[in-house]
Amino acid sequence: MGLTIFTYLSAAIMLFVAFRVRSTGRRRDVTVFRLAAIASAGYASCLATGYLLAADDAGTALILLRWAGAGAIWSFMAFLRLSFTFPYGRRLVLVDLLFLAAAGLVAWQFTAGDAYLAEVRRVALEFIRFEGPSYSLFAMAGALVGILAAVILVIRGFMIKSRVYRQQAFLIAAGIVGSVAFGYVVSIYLPQAGQNVAYPIGGASRIVAILASSYALSSTRLFHVPTVAKTILSRVLLIALFGAPLGLLVGVMLLFRLSMLFIVLAAGFAGFILIGRAADRFAQSRFGSARDEESREELEAAIAHIDLSAGRESVLGELSGILAQEFGAQWFWMLSEDDAGGLSRVFPGNDEVVVANADSPIIEPLASLDRGVVLKTDIVADPAFALHKTALLQFFETLGAEALILAKEGRRIIGVFALGPKRSGVDYSVLDYESFQAIHGKLFVVAYYVRHVARESLLATVEKEIGLADQIVRAVQETIDPIRHPAVDVAFVCQSTRQLGGDLYDSVRLSEHRWFFVVGDVSGKGLNAAMSMVILKSMIRTLLREEKDFIKLVARTNAFIKEQLPRGTFFAGAFGFIALDKGSVYFINCGIPAVFFHSPGLETVIEVQGDGKMLGFVKNIEPYLKTRKLALPPGSSLVISTDGIVESENVRGERYGKERLVRIIAESKGTSAEDTIKAILKSATSFSDGKIEDDVTVVAINYHGRKEKRA
Amino acid sequence: MTGISVEPSERGKYTVLTVNGPINSYTFTELQEKTMKYAGKVDLAVDLSGVSSMTSAGIGVILAAIEDAEAAGKRLFVVAPSEVSRLAIESTGFGERFPTVASVKELPA
Numbered sequence: 001m002g003l004t005i006f007t008y009l010s011a012a013i014m015l016f017v018a019f020r021v022r023s024t025g026r027r028r029d030v031t032v033f034r035l036a037a038i039a040s041a042g043y044a045s046c047l048a049t050g051y052l053l054a055a056d057d058a059g060t061a062l063i064l065l066r067w068a069g070a071g072a073i074w075s076f077m078a079f080l081r082l083s084f085t086f087p088y089g090r091r092l093v094l095v096d097l098l099f100l101a102a103a104g105l106v107a108w109q110f111t112a113g114d115a116y117l118a119e120v121r122r123v124a125l126e127f128i129r130f131e132g133p134s135y136s137l138f139a140m141a142g143a144l145v146g147i148l149a150a151v152i153l154v155i156r157g158f159m160i161k162s163r164v165y166r167q168q169a170f171l172i173a174a175g176i177v178g179s180v181a182f183g184y185v186v187s188i189y190l191p192q193a194g195q196n197v198a199y200p201i202g203g204a205s206r207i208v209a210i211l212a213s214s215y216a217l218s219s220t221r222l223f224h225v226p227t228v229a230k231t232i233l234s235r236v237l238l239i240a241l242f243g244a245p246l247g248l249l250v251g252v253m254l255l256f257r258l259s260m261l262f263i264v265l266a267a268g269f270a271g272f273i274l275i276g277r278a279a280d281r282f283a284q285s286r287f288g289s290a291r292d293e294e295s296r297e298e299l300e301a302a303i304a305h306i307d308l309s310a311g312r313e314s315v316l317g318e319l320s321g322i323l324a325q326e327f328g329a330q331w332f333w334m335l336s337e338d339d340a341g342g343l344s345r346v347f348p349g350n351d352e353v354v355v356a357n358a359d360s361p362i363i364e365p366l367a368s369l370d371r372g373v374v375l376k377t378d379i380v381a382d383p384a385f386a387l388h389k390t391a392l393l394q395f396f397e398t399l400g401a402e403a404l405i406l407a408k409e410g411r412r413i414i415g416v417f418a419l420g421p422k423r424s425g426v427d428y429s430v431l432d433y434e435s436f437q438a439i440h441g442k443l444f445v446v447a448y449y450v451r452h453v454a455r456e457s458l459l460a461t462v463e464k465e466i467g468l469a470d471q472i473v474r475a476v477q478e479t480i481d482p483i484r485h486p487a488v489d490v491a492f493v494c495q496s497t498r499q500l501g502g503d504l505y506d507s508v509r510l511s512e513h514r515w516f517f518v519v520g521d522v523s524g525k526g527l528n529a530a531m532s533m534v535i536l537k538s539m540i541r542t543l544l545r546e547e548k549d550f551i552k553l554v555a556r557t558n559a560f561i562k563e564q565l566p567r568g569t570f571f572a573g574a575f576g577f578i579a580l581d582k583g584s585v586y587f588i589n590c591g592i593p594a595v596f597f598h599s600p601g602l603e604t605v606i607e608v609q610g611d612g613k614m615l616g617f618v619k620n621i622e623p624y625l626k627t628r629k630l631a632l633p634p635g636s637s638l639v640i641s642t643d644g645i646v647e648s649e650n651v652r653g654e655r656y657g658k659e660r661l662v663r664i665i666a667e668s669k670g671t672s673a674e675d676t677i678k679a680i681l682k683s684a685t686s687f688s689d690g691k692i693e694d695d696v697t698v699v700a701i702n703y704h705g706r707k708e709k710r711a
Numbered sequence: 712m713t714g715i716s717v718e719p720s721e722r723g724k725y726t727v728l729t730v731n732g733p734i735n736s737y738t739f740t741e742l743q744e745k746t747m748k749y750a751g752k753v754d755l756a757v758d759l760s761g762v763s764s765m766t767s768a769g770i771g772v773i774l775a776a777i778e779d780a781e782a783a784g785k786r787l788f789v790v791a792p793s794e795v796s797r798l799a800i801e802s803t804g805f806g807e808r809f810p811t812v813a814s815v816k817e818l819p820a
Contacts (some may be wrong), residue, residue, distance in 0.1 A: 570803070
């Protein structure tokens with residue numbers, strides 16, 4: 001019974017994995033693979049059911065076992081068809097018709113008479129199979145079809161230029177050979193050794209080929225052989241260490257005659273969960289990827305410690321050295337967005353060389369990529385790149401690169417890091433890809449620095465051209481999608497104590513009636529805070545494009561501040577969505593001290609920001625975040641302010657405080673948002689004797705409602 | 712404009728920085744220079760009992776010092792924060808990120 005359950009389970013798994021493989025871009029290969037999986041699942045189900053019925057209904061059992069035999073051959077025939085045109089899945093009408101005819105012939109030969117199987121019975125726990133005169137011939141033919149498919153795949157693998165397709169061909173071939181060997185052991189060797197109780201498990205033999213093929217067709221990157229070896233070894237050890245106690249548990253249950261199926265299954269499941277968790281913890285601590293993570297952290301730290309004040313050549317030279325040492329790349333280039341919107345090579349060499357103009361056919365494919373790291377093998381084998389495959393491959397060829405790391409601000413590409421082939425001749429692997437992903441945030445900071453700051457030495461900028469830097473930062477600050485809508489009147493002010501500051505206000509239009517906005521203050525002062533602010537603003541815009549979940553968007557912003565921005569950087573502010581069609585504001589308080597709401601139905605101004613946690617203090621802030629919703633009746637207003645206003649002091653050391661702010665907001669009832677801001681600034685400046693000692697960001701939102709639409 | 716004083720002294724294994732005055736965007740560089748000099752190199756205590764006001768600039772300096780110390784495996788304690796500095800620390804929502812003791816006598820050995 002247990003073996004039969006295993007066979008049914010394998011049928012379900014085969015169907016599941018078959019339909020998990022994405023068919024985009026390789027529809028024919030995947031369709032043929034799915035046919036193989038369906039035939040394999042049918043083979044497993046018919047075989048298991050057939051042997052299950054052998055004791056009580058020998059007639060039905062015989063029919064099912066004959067169809068199981070046909071299914072076994074069909075699955076290998078499908079693999080043979082796959083091998084003919086792998087990896088490009090061409091349509092061959094004549095060949096397909098021949099395969100169809102052969103499948104019909106197989107069905108007829110297996111099911112129409114006693115040639116394959118004459119009778120099956122079950123006596124006690126033994127299965128007795130009366131094989132037909134052609135049984136051995138059919139079984140041999142089936143195995144040969146599978147082996148032929150594997151041989152053709154191996155030959156094609158050697159002929160294919162793409163290394164990732166070669167890897168796929170070899171993996172599928174290995175899976176087929178594994179299935180043939182599995183089938184031989186359980187269907188021939190064990191019964192010959194007197195263990196014919198193993199017959200039902202023969203139906204599960206195809207799972208090796210199906211799992212291998214599913215994995216192969218989904219893989220777009222080359223395996224890192226030591227990692228694969230380590231994974232296999234760890235799994236074997238896990239089974240030995242943790243599977244044995246589970247087996248012992250089931251054995252003890254049977255010993256105590258707890259042989260009822262439900263109890264065995266329930267206990268087995270519970271044991272699987274409990275022991276599985278223990279095994280997982282053990283694997284993580286003993287042979288997990290701790291060492292890889294350590295190495296990645298060191299790499300991240302090395303990049304984070306590059307001194308950005310040393311000038312572009314020095315920064316990129318140091319980065320090149322780090323990447324060369326870590327990945328063994330033959331060469332490293334950096335492309336940066338130029339003023340015309342194209343990409344120019346800024347490293348190596350002092351002169352900027354245009355690699356792609358703004359109207360180059362590569363710009364759009366790069367802009368549309370939704371990932372920051374791309375290996376050449378991805379472009380070749382990943383269906384997700386099918387739309388722009390030619391242009392992207394040509395870009396890789398033009399550069400001679402094997403890996404690209406993209407720094408993007410929304411759809412704009414601000415920088416591209418290109419790595420050439422490895423000096424060792426080995427290809428970039430999954431492990432390299434994961435390392436690239438780990439350092440992506442750090443490289444983004446470098447790209448941003450190169451694009452916006454490093455055209456002059458940073459020190460020189462600070463000392464000689466602070467005015468220019470101020471202009472750059474102001475320009476970035478003012479680049480927003482202003483909230484312009486008949487239902488609302490919005491005004492804001494960002495004011496720094498010095499020329500440069502970390503005050504941040506940004507709004508992004510999401511749809512006709514909806515905007516995202518962020519208000520706050522990046523800690524620190526002067527150029528450092530300003531740099532952090534512009535980088536953070538870009539990153540929030542990039543994350544906004546990628547992340548649909550509001551809380552996760554804020555959590556990812558927090559992780560970026562904590563891990564990528566200089567130590568001690570934090571952000572106090574609020575993130576919000578305003579839905580003007582519904583008259584609602586959703587916001588997350590991340591340490592904003594003042595959000596005041598004035599409704600026409602209320603005489604008083606109320607404080608609505610609630611508690612909030614600033615970003616940049618802990619790695620994972622998600623558990624601390626709460627989304628608040630505020631309904632905006634027509635005529636209501638909202639004022640959001642950073643701490644600069646409420647904490648400003650006069651010469652006597654008195655604080656401006658929230659009460660004064662509330663009074664000014666109440667007095668501004670009926671005025672425009674712009675006038676409300678002016679009144680707040682005037683009052684606070686006057687209170688602090690003309691000198692507010694902190695950066696100030698205030699946003700005022702007056703909601704008029706949707707009366708205009710109805711009019 | 713009122714300035715601050717940041718005076719270093721030794722107490723056992725600790726270097727104690729005693730801060731007096733307001734920590735704001737005009738004065739924080741003094742504190743930053745001193746904390747950068749010691750944080751992560753020695754066990755450090757920052758006495759904030761004499762701080763008359765503290766803006767986010769001060770929080771940023773102390774947070775950076777704590778992170779430097781953590782990265783280097785050294786200790787950093789905030790000592791006896793004045794009411795305004797305690798409120799500033801609590802306003803972050805992460806008061807627990809600032810290891811605090813009531814007086815220099817309570818610094819762990």
